[in-house]
Amino acid sequence: MAVPGDVRGRGLSGLPNMNGEEEEEEESHEVLLSVFAQHGQLGLCFYDSRDFTLHYMPDTSDNHELQLLARVVQEVSPHVIITSAKQERCMVQFMQGLGANPDYRPEVVTYPYVDFGLEVSKQRLLSAHFPFLPPAVSERERISYLSSCISFSSPLMLRSVGALLKCLDKRRVGVELEDSSVGVPILQFHTYTLKDVVYVDQDTYSVLQIFKSELHPSVYKLQSGEKEGLSLYGILNHCRCKFGSKLLRQWFLRPTRDLAVLNRRQEVVRFFSCPRNSDSLNTLQSSLRNIRNIPTLLRSMSLSHTKVSDWQGLYKTVYSAVCIRDTVRSLPQSIQLFQEISEGFSDDLYYIASLISRVVDFEGSLAENRFTVKPNVDPAIDEKKRRMMGLSDFLTDVARRELEHLDTRIPSCCVIYIPLIGFLLSVPRLTSMVEKEDFEIEGLDFMFLSEERLHYRSQRTKELDDLLGDLHCDTKDMETAVMTQLQTTVLGRSACLYKVLDLSAELDCLMALSHASQEYGYTTPTLANHHRITLRQARHPLLELCSPMFVSNSFLSSETRGRVKIITGPNSSGKSIYLKQVGLIVFMALIGSDVPAKEAEIGLVDGIFTRMQSRESVSVGLSTFMIDLNQMAHALNHSSGHSLVLIDEFGKGTNTVDGLSLLAASISHWLKRVPAEVPHILLATNFHSLLQLGLLPSSGLLSLLTLETAVDGDELVFLYQLKEGICRSSYAANIATLAGLPPSLVQRGVEVSELYRTGKTIKRIDRPSTEEQANKCVCVVKKFLSVNLEDKSVDLQRYMKEELLPSGGDLL
Numbered sequence: 001m002a003v004p005g006d007v008r009g010r011g012l013s014g015l016p017n018m019n020g021e022e023e024e025e026e027e028s029h030e031v032l033l034s035v036f037a038q039h040g041q042l043g044l045c046f047y048d049s050r051d052f053t054l055h056y057m058p059d060t061s062d063n064h065e066l067q068l069l070a071r072v073v074q075e076v077s078p079h080v081i082i083t084s085a086k087q088e089r090c091m092v093q094f095m096q097g098l099g100a101n102p103d104y105r106p107e108v109v110t111y112p113y114v115d116f117g118l119e120v121s122k123q124r125l126l127s128a129h130f131p132f133l134p135p136a137v138s139e140r141e142r143i144s145y146l147s148s149c150i151s152f153s154s155p156l157m158l159r160s161v162g163a164l165l166k167c168l169d170k171r172r173v174g175v176e177l178e179d180s181s182v183g184v185p186i187l188q189f190h191t192y193t194l195k196d197v198v199y200v201d202q203d204t205y206s207v208l209q210i211f212k213s214e215l216h217p218s219v220y221k222l223q224s225g226e227k228e229g230l231s232l233y234g235i236l237n238h239c240r241c242k243f244g245s246k247l248l249r250q251w252f253l254r255p256t257r258d259l260a261v262l263n264r265r266q267e268v269v270r271f272f273s274c275p276r277n278s279d280s281l282n283t284l285q286s287s288l289r290n291i292r293n294i295p296t297l298l299r300s301m302s303l304s305h306t307k308v309s310d311w312q313g314l315y316k317t318v319y320s321a322v323c324i325r326d327t328v329r330s331l332p333q334s335i336q337l338f339q340e341i342s343e344g345f346s347d348d349l350y351y352i353a354s355l356i357s358r359v360v361d362f363e364g365s366l367a368e369n370r371f372t373v374k375p376n377v378d379p380a381i382d383e384k385k386r387r388m389m390g391l392s393d394f395l396t397d398v399a400r401r402e403l404e405h406l407d408t409r410i411p412s413c414c415v416i417y418i419p420l421i422g423f424l425l426s427v428p429r430l431t432s433m434v435e436k437e438d439f440e441i442e443g444l445d446f447m448f449l450s451e452e453r454l455h456y457r458s459q460r461t462k463e464l465d466d467l468l469g470d471l472h473c474d475t476k477d478m479e480t481a482v483m484t485q486l487q488t489t490v491l492g493r494s495a496c497l498y499k500v501l502d503l504s505a506e507l508d509c510l511m512a513l514s515h516a517s518q519e520y521g522y523t524t525p526t527l528a529n530h531h532r533i534t535l536r537q538a539r540h541p542l543l544e545l546c547s548p549m550f551v552s553n554s555f556l557s558s559e560t561r562g563r564v565k566i567i568t569g570p571n572s573s574g575k576s577i578y579l580k581q582v583g584l585i586v587f588m589a590l591i592g593s594d595v596p597a598k599e600a601e602i603g604l605v606d607g608i609f610t611r612m613q614s615r616e617s618v619s620v621g622l623s624t625f626m627i628d629l630n631q632m633a634h635a636l637n638h639s640s641g642h643s644l645v646l647i648d649e650f651g652k653g654t655n656t657v658d659g660l661s662l663l664a665a666s667i668s669h670w671l672k673r674v675p676a677e678v679p680h681i682l683l684a685t686n687f688h689s690l691l692q693l694g695l696l697p698s699s700g701l702l703s704l705l706t707l708e709t710a711v712d713g714d715e716l717v718f719l720y721q722l723k724e725g726i727c728r729s730s731y732a733a734n735i736a737t738l739a740g741l742p743p744s745l746v747q748r749g750v751e752v753s754e755l756y757r758t759g760k761t762i763k764r765i766d767r768p769s770t771e772e773q774a775n776k777c778v779c780v781v782k783k784f785l786s787v788n789l790e791d792k793s794v795d796l797q798r799y800m801k802e803e804l805l806p807s808g809g810d811l812l
Ligand SMILES: Nc1ncnc2c1ncn2[C@@H]1O[C@H](COP(=O)(O)OP(=O)(O)OP(=O)(O)O)[C@@H](O)[C@H]1O
Pocket: 543, 547, 549, 550, 551, 552, 569, 570, 571, 572, 573, 574, 575, 576, 577, 578, 686, 720
């Protein structure tokens, strides 16, 4: 087995460096990045030979320019980038763009698509060289172990891992001089998040209902698939244009702890949430509606596929962008985004708008379903069009003169123009003209018969062809040339259009957040880089919309107010809702949104870890409890003093004692850390013995909370009010009655529970007690002994059947 120390000692350069050992080590390490993009999603991982670590990023969405990937490449600076030979256009362009940079040229390796296959990749991962695993472990144990190290629910990332492992094996990275039986070691796995991006995994998105997709109920929309159900994204997304919604989704997928970014967003949200600015908000929102998908428009232009509707779309877009700029210029320029729009929406937009309105004849274009040019753009086109317009009078005149030379039996004729064929003389078919030979007329060349009219070319029509040429086609060609020129001009100024796209998407998102803030009565949180979270009168953003009376609660987490909160309370008392509301509020603050609370001060967190929902996993075949453990392991291993950890009912998936012990051990593990390293932890549990048996170490960081309830007669009333303390009873019987269980059943449950608690024997009620059975036996024996067997009149058969046996009941 390769010992990491051995491998590390062998540098690639071989010769000692003047700057010492460390420099040489620094130089010799390699970072290999593998990336796979599909349908707007990106999966990637990289291997760092310096510490033999495989870093992976769970699948996440990226835009058409792969900006996220660009940031990863910038941060990681890989020496090698591995991609699939079959890949999307955006990736090809991205790789070409990398080649154009003279300062950074990584080696790009392409592998066949099959090397990125999901099953192939899983197999490669399972058979990779993990020195920390004993060689004898079974495949099943390997799967269980690896599933706690790397997320099996990110298929694109797993596919990229497959290709990365192939590359590592082929190049024998770090083990070049080892025996060929020694595999490239992987010593640890790390989740990779971009600097300042807050870690939030799929389970958290799902349990907090940040996104919730549902199949569209309408049969007509089955094709288009899903719609957003009741979710945080759903209630905050008041965007007016599609790319605004898209950007908002990206913000949701990449919550940030970059204060500069958050402050920039907050100042715009604060401005538009103010009722006195609602006029500007409405004006801007109606202009935003007209902004079209600029990349698609520009793509059609670059391929010269521009349709009339594209020109209309572009004109509306540019015109609306100019309106947005004018409105924004009247707003305070101290707000960074406003200033950027005022400057970034340059005069190029005005130029493009006026050029389109001067050149494109929208009415004519729609009528002819092609690009037509307005008058006074090109004198040559105007001249040709004039001649086309006067053509009909002129042709009538020619036809009259042609008729004078024709057979007198022909009553009428006309001269017509057919594009590409030219001018033709058209005469009605006479009854005498039956066979093809009958169509011949002296001095005319017969061309064709159509709709009972015969068409000929005459000397005169030939002269017309020479004189007027192919007027129609010429005009069309000239107009197409004008369109090409216009396209080139627009494409030459496309930089300002991309700016419009980016800045108006941001404006759209922020106005959507302001709209939500006003509508739902949110507050702007104070954000800072400290370790405290203070929420006063906080609400759950989704439940408060569905519940007629929502009870707000506060959350104070700091070294002095306790960072580990243990919440006990009867079922349905509101524990999970409280946990989720804290998670959601912190999340909302990290995307720049206002939050549902009276007052909020939030120290930026680096990750939100949850162990709340037991998801089934078919992809790796792990048990539900194993998945719960993985989630807990992830929180324990990766949370820092800046993280938020939400745990609900951990340990209930196994035997009570074992579950309770695991829970107590996990909390103790956290509490053993130095205070600054203890995350903000909120833990809800129904294991009251956790506190009653004193299983936790005493710590100033621990605070015990419960949710208030009141008993009114037999009825349990939930007050949903948080208070300090421990819940003494689960009130399970009251809740069971509330839930509609039969009273006799509940009564029996209470009895058994009481006997168990007081250590008394629990008597069965489904069969008679031993005492009753003994009495019955005595009774049978007595009855039997009382029979006089000598007495001939006794019918023994009848006596046994009718008296003795029934008295024994089910005993005999
Ligand atoms: N603050 C609140 N204000 C109003 N209603 C609330 C509040 N909190 C919870 N509820 C109501 O109580 C219901 C149950 O809450 P929740 O699921 O949080 O209970 P729980 O204590 O976690 O229960 P269990 O232990 O069984 O999981 C919610 O669906 C909601 O309707």
